[in-house]
Amino acid sequence: MKARRTNSRDKILAAAADVARETGPGSLSLDAVASRAGVSKGGLLYNFPTKAKLMQALVEDYLRAFEQALDAARTAGVGGESPLATYIKLSAEHAAESKPSASWIFSAIAEDPDFLTPIKAFRRQVFERLKGETPDLKALLVCYLAIEGLRSMNLFDSDVLSQDERRLLVSSLLEIAG
Amino acid sequence: MKARRTNSRDKILAAAADVARETGPGSLSLDAVASRAGVSKGGLLYNFPTKAKLMQALVEDYLRAFEQALDAARTAGVGGESPLATYIKLSAEHAAESKPSASWIFSAIAEDPDFLTPIKAFRRQVFERLKGETPDLKALLVCYLAIEGLRSMNLFDSDVLSQDERRLLVSSLLEIAG
């Protein structure tokens, strides 16, 4: 891992996520991202030689961040807490953030559906891992899918649930997870 | 409701859904839809004077179809089956279709996120209705969210679950629903 000498790269990625969230996934143009990041278009293209590379970086950063958070929560987990429980807690916290943290995904899909493949692979891997660690398959299925539903609602910004309901849901899931 | 004299409208809508699914949501251009529907671009714009109207029709048709299916399943439901149970069954069947039936949604979002508002409203309405009909709030939350998760996986075409697992999930949910 080379030492970063500038933070332009990160600024650009953050700007891209912001633009996607605020002006809609279809309006994620290089110009918009560049101006939002306080960088010229040339500078943007210097960091990410093509739009596809920008999207790819967005995906990779997102996945890496989640993976690190999951690992951290696992090792820091209170003794006796099941992996499924930590997964539920972490995902619920993540989904409780007011900003739909990943609405840039829509931009990526619109650009090229293949950007989903790493995400799919990651999910499958996480799921398989949980499957190996959870004795009760039924509980795993219900909890995993419910969390996926929570993620989906956050992504589509359709918060049907009240805060109380969300809390009740999470506690129910933790109960099911045992 | 005027009697339809032509089926061009439906052909076009189906073609739009196909194009969105096959060539990616970002490639949903009027030209592509027209040629896929076997209709000239002029003819397409004759039926849907603007792209936004086409998207709107896509959304409305989808919502109407689901609502009708839900009503039908409710009235035809076996006596004693709870509304939540019918909702689970119908949605599970719907999500079991091989084609992601609504990947055009991504196109709509990319075009203008406001196309989501009718969908959000519809979901909220369905949820509120279920809430009034289901005594056990915890069960409702878990089941509704899990179904939402199933829908999401189908939409993103990431089938982490095997057929057996999906069956087990649905039966578990029905058990929870009581």
Place this chain on the structure above:
DNA sequence: CTTACTGTACCGTCTGGACGGTCTTGTCAA
């Protein structure tokens, strides 16, 4: 004569990307 198109030509706009130039920073010989 109307409806429901077809087919073609065209326009204005937007977008990704290429390109050449510019400013800054680090290196190293004298």
Place this chain on the structure above:
DNA sequence: TTGACAAGACCGTCCAGACGGTACAGTAAG
């Protein structure tokens, strides 16, 4: 210490192509 110089980071402009949408003449059916 200083000056030369190269590499890195970025700017601003320009362009070809794609897309949504318009206009309009023609046509086949009822």
